Amino acid sequence: MTAPLEEFLRARRAEGRRLLVPYVTAGIAPGWTDVVRAYADAGADAVELGFPFSDPMLDGVTIQEASDRAIAAGATVRGILREVAALDVAVPLVAMTYSNLVFQRSGAEFCAELRASGVGGLIVPDLPLEEVGELADAAAAEGVDLVLLAAPSSSRARLREVAERSRGFVYALTRMGTTGERGEVPEAAARLGRDLKELTDRPVLFGFGVSNPAQAADLAGHADGVVVASALMRRLLDGAGAGELGEYVASIRRVLDQGARWAVHPATAPSPTT
Amino acid sequence: MGEMSWSGRRGVALPARAMSDPGVTGRFGGYGGRYVPESLIPACHEIEAAFREAWEDPEFRNRLDTLLTVYAGRPTPLTPAWRLSQELGITLLLKREDLTHTGSHKINNVVGQALLAHRMGKRRLLAETGAGQHGVATATAAALLGLEATVFMGERDIERQELNVLRMNVLGAEVVPVTTGSRTLKDACNEAMRHWVSSVDDSYYCIGTVMGPHPYPWMVREFQRVIGDEARVQCAAALPVGVPDYVVACIGGGSNAAGTFAGFVDTTARLVGVEAEGGAAATFGRAGVLHGFRSLVLQDDDGQVKEAHSIAAGLDYPGIGPEHAHLRDGGRARYVTVNDDEVVRALRCLARTEGILPALESSHALAWVIRAAKSGEIPAGSTVMMTLSGRGDKDIASIREML
Numbered sequence: 001m002t003a004p005l006e007e008f009l010r011a012r013r014a015e016g017r018r019l020l021v022p023y024v025t026a027g028i029a030p031g032w033t034d035v036v037r038a039y040a041d042a043g044a045d046a047v048e049l050g051f052p053f054s055d056p057m058l059d060g061v062t063i064q065e066a067s068d069r070a071i072a073a074g075a076t077v078r079g080i081l082r083e084v085a086a087l088d089v090a091v092p093l094v095a096m097t098y099s100n101l102v103f104q105r106s107g108a109e110f111c112a113e114l115r116a117s118g119v120g121g122l123i124v125p126d127l128p129l130e131e132v133g134e135l136a137d138a139a140a141a142e143g144v145d146l147v148l149l150a151a152p153s154s155s156r157a158r159l160r161e162v163a164e165r166s167r168g169f170v171y172a173l174t175r176m177g178t179t180g181e182r183g184e185v186p187e188a189a190a191r192l193g194r195d196l197k198e199l200t201d202r203p204v205l206f207g208f209g210v211s212n213p214a215q216a217a218d219l220a221g222h223a224d225g226v227v228v229a230s231a232l233m234r235r236l237l238d239g240a241g242a243g244e245l246g247e248y249v250a251s252i253r254r255v256l257d258q259g260a261r262w263a264v265h266p267a268t269a270p271s272p273t274t
Numbered sequence: 275m276g277e278m279s280w281s282g283r284r285g286v287a288l289p290a291r292a293m294s295d296p297g298v299t300g301r302f303g304g305y306g307g308r309y310v311p312e313s314l315i316p317a318c319h320e321i322e323a324a325f326r327e328a329w330e331d332p333e334f335r336n337r338l339d340t341l342l343t344v345y346a347g348r349p350t351p352l353t354p355a356w357r358l359s360q361e362l363g364i365t366l367l368l369k370r371e372d373l374t375h376t377g378s379h380k381i382n383n384v385v386g387q388a389l390l391a392h393r394m395g396k397r398r399l400l401a402e403t404g405a406g407q408h409g410v411a412t413a414t415a416a417a418l419l420g421l422e423a424t425v426f427m428g429e430r431d432i433e434r435q436e437l438n439v440l441r442m443n444v445l446g447a448e449v450v451p452v453t454t455g456s457r458t459l460k461d462a463c464n465e466a467m468r469h470w471v472s473s474v475d476d477s478y479y480c481i482g483t484v485m486g487p488h489p490y491p492w493m494v495r496e497f498q499r500v501i502g503d504e505a506r507v508q509c510a511a512a513l514p515v516g517v518p519d520y521v522v523a524c525i526g527g528g529s530n531a532a533g534t535f536a537g538f539v540d541t542t543a544r545l546v547g548v549e550a551e552g553g554a555a556a557t558f559g560r561a562g563v564l565h566g567f568r569s570l571v572l573q574d575d576d577g578q579v580k581e582a583h584s585i586a587a588g589l590d591y592p593g594i595g596p597e598h599a600h601l602r603d604g605g606r607a608r609y610v611t612v613n614d615d616e617v618v619r620a621l622r623c624l625a626r627t628e629g630i631l632p633a634l635e636s637s638h639a640l641a642w643v644i645r646a647a648k649s650g651e652i653p654a655g656s657t658v659m660m661t662l663s664g665r666g667d668k669d670i671a672s673i674r675e676m677l
Contacts, residue, residue: 054578055460055564057467058311064454076576099309099563104577126309126563130299151313153474162312176313177472 005046005092005121005145005168009203009224012045018256019169019205019225020216021094022232022249023048025066026084027075031242033087038246040089043253048123048227049084051077051097058125060180062230065237077101077113085117094121094147094168102127108138121145121168129161136165147171150196152188159192163200170196170204172223180230182209185218193222213255220256228252292606293495293532293539293597298322300488300567303603305596308487310467310566317474322489324394329496334393341385342500345418346375348382350501352508352659357627362647363654367512369505369661371530372632378664379501379530380411384480386497388415391478398422398477402466404431404459404526405587405635406438407664408482413447415480423447424477426466428458431587438668456581459590463565483527484595487566491595495532501661502537509659517541518659520652524638525549525556525609526589528598530663535607543659545607547598548642550617553582555594556602556609562593569596585614585672586634588664616641618676621666633664634673 009019022039024032026049039047052067052075059067077097084093095114102110102124114122122144127135132148139146145168150159153176163170174189175182189206196204206219207227216226232245240248300306308318328334342348350373355366371379384401391399399416401423403409409425416423425442429451432439442449450469455461463485470479484491484498502521510516521538523531525547535545549556559570564579572580572592582590594609601607612620617634620641625631632640639660646652 054455055464057464057565058471060468061454068455071578078576099568100571100573100579101577103561103563103568125311126566128308128310128312128315130308130315149312151311151315153313153316155316158312158315173311173313175472176474178468 004143005094006202008092009045009169013203013224017045018220018259019045019203020249020253020256021046021048021205021225021227023050023096023227023229025050025052025063025070025233026080027052027070027073028066028236029073033083034242035236035245036087037089038242039249040091042246042249044091044249045225046092046094046121047089048094048096048229049080049119051080051095051101053098053101056098058178060178060230062234062237063179066233081113081117084119087118092120093118094123095119096123096125099124099126102135106138107135108141111139111142111144114144115142119144121147123147123171125149129158129165132165139167149173150192152176152192156195159195160199163196163202166202169224170200170202171227172196172204172206174206174208174210174219177208179208181211181234185215189219190222197223213252216252217255217259221259225256293536296488296492300492302597302600305567305569305599306488306491307568308566309563309568310487311471313471314474314487317470318487318489320394324390325489325493328390328393334389338386338389341389342382346381346385347373348500349504350374352505352512355624355628358624361627362644364647364652365657366643367509367518367657367659368630369501369534369659371501371661371663372630372636372665376411376414377667378407378411378633379498379533380408380482381414382500382533383482383494383497383529384408384411384415387478387480388419388421391421391480392419394478396421396476396478398424399480400466400470400477401425401480401482402459402462403427403482404462404590405668406431406435406442407588407668409447409449410438410441410445412480413442413445416447417445424469425449426452426462426469428452428456428462430457431459431462434587458581460579460581460592467565483529483591484532484597485527485565485567485593491567491597494529495536495597498529498533499536501530501533502535505534505659505661506537513657518543518657520544520546520656520658522546522548522639522643522658523661524589524635524663525594525598526553526591526635527593528595530661532595532597534661535601539606545601546642547607547609548638549609549611550582550584550586550589550638551611551613552584553589553591554611555592556598557611559594564593567596569599570594585617586638588633588635589638610642612638612641612645616645618673620644621673630662631666632662633666634669636661636663637666
């Protein structure tokens with residue numbers, strides 16, 4: 001059993017560390033839990049576990065393919081949770097899945113099962129503020145941090161409410177669009193990061209389109225850290241194993257740490273890599 | 275349409291609010307809502323506000339009525355099925371949506387939404403399509419109003435509905451093949467939503483049925499209620515008692531049925547929705563969340579959404595509009611199923627007794643009427659108003675082997 005998500009992330013941030021949350025589609029292949037361990041060993045601050053859904057509305061082609069593969073391989077919520085319960089990693093685990101899986105029985109039951117398996121956070125991308133009430137109460141009762149999303153299109157009033165009601169961290173979308181690797185960091189992301197940091201001292205992490213270490217560092221500079229998903233899943237789909245994925249996470253970790261040192265000690269910082 | 279008489283309306287024993295405005299939360303009982311990513315919330319708010327304003331604006335209503343009349347060919351007739359009625363021992367009246375421009379009820383909704391998009395200053399319509407009927411209707415309305423159209427269609431449906439793809443191309447629409455998931459309608463919906471998220475500033479998502487996040491299920495029902503409103507007035511004139519005993523429509527997502535039921539929900543008419551056996555979410559579905567709304571959904575024990583299968587591509591949708599789920603739970607409407615064989619027999623029957631070739635989708639409603647009249651479930655002497663949602667020309671090739 002790991003520490004509660006938000007407490008853990010806040011403690012890490014207090015050390016001057018940029019937060020890194022890599023993602024894996026749970027059940028994508030036998031031994032997928034090795035990927036979680038590899039991430040943790042490579043310096044992840046939490047690991048996001050995607051519970052595959054047949055109709056992932058907010059995911060681009062890479063995560064769609066990963067989800068289809070996991071479902072075809074027989075992945076189920078219960079099966080995944082059994083494997084997760086047997087995992088012993090030193091960082092918090094965050095589940096990411098869609099409303100239909102969460103509300104199969106009830107939000108309360110889903111959160112209880114997460115908690116029992118040692119999962120400390122939950123992200124439901126198709127559950128906006130309007131619909132989040134019941135699940136937010138259930139998650140709080142179970143001690144699961146329900147992470148809410150903020151978008152470049154969100155009004156200031158909505159950002160404030162997201163920042164207040166989110167637990168664990170605030171998941172800031174870098175762009176209007178789906179998950180997937182993209183070229184440059186949009187201006188909208190920098191603005192969103194700035195707005196959220198003004199509104200809350202809860203950790204703010206960017207996700208969607210974080211494609212390489214340099215970009216991760218750039219984005220992390222506008223908030224507290226990043227979630228990296230498609231860049232890892234594309235490598236996995238192309239045949240990369242846990243070791244290789246861990247090395248890639250470690251490479252992001254190194255660049256983030258340089259960025260963090262630069263931010264904390266500008267006078268002694270190495271030149272930022274490009 | 276001019277002033278019409280409402281004579282013959284009988285006493286009503288129903289909640290006054292049945293099929294009314296679902297309010298800001300977009301709830302129909304426990305169904306509906308707005309289960310979309312935060313990124314799409316402002317767009318949903320914008321569309322809801324624009325629709326509320328337009329729907330109250332006599333100028334907008336006037337433009338819509340004019341287009342429905344001089345362009346889409348409304349009002350559509352209510353045709354007695356003379357010979358089939360005699361054979362079945364009932365009075366069967368057909369609401370002829372097959373006679374509209376583009377050949378199905380889909381035009382009612384797209385003309386409304388395209389006008390709204392135009393009023394909102396959007397440049398482009400996005401749409402999903404299964405059989406291609408909604409795609410063709412959207413391409414048509416886009417051409418009419420000088421908008422661009424991008425239509426998402428499953429790769430497998432593109433193969434099955436080659437002619438409709440060609441029609442959309444000729445009308446100037448871009449057809450985007452969807453190659454993920456089951457490569458059919460539900461995946462086209464996902465892809466349209468994904469595209470909408472990234473182009474929400476200048477694009478309007480023109481959803482083809484009573485599904486999606488609030489305000490779509492309500493808005494699409496309101497744009498389709500012209501079917502039920504016309505039919506009610508026509509029934510009042512045609513029937514001695516004014517209101518039919520049964521009002522029947524086929525259901526995929528449920529837009530022609532929603533529009534039809536809206537005109538009769540506050541009458542004594544029994545409302546019956548007919549689903550394809552292989553896509554019967556109201557019959558075999560469980561509560562779930564798909565494509566932005568909560569409703570009854572065909573899904574496995576773990577919550578993975580199943581693919582729907584029927585001979586009518588337009589009914590191959592694994593969910594059902596949230597208002598239908600609510601009408602079912604409250605017992606105001608009944609939902610039944612028919613199989614592919616009955617449907618093809620019904621199609622052939624109507625073609626031969628009335629000289630009307632119905633779409634396979636509409637033939638589902640007819641198949642149930644025939645079965646229920648023969649079994650006595652619809653008692654002899656009853657009056658039945660059935661919406662014939664579209665024409666069957668598009669289906670000739672696919673039923674060739676079955677005839």
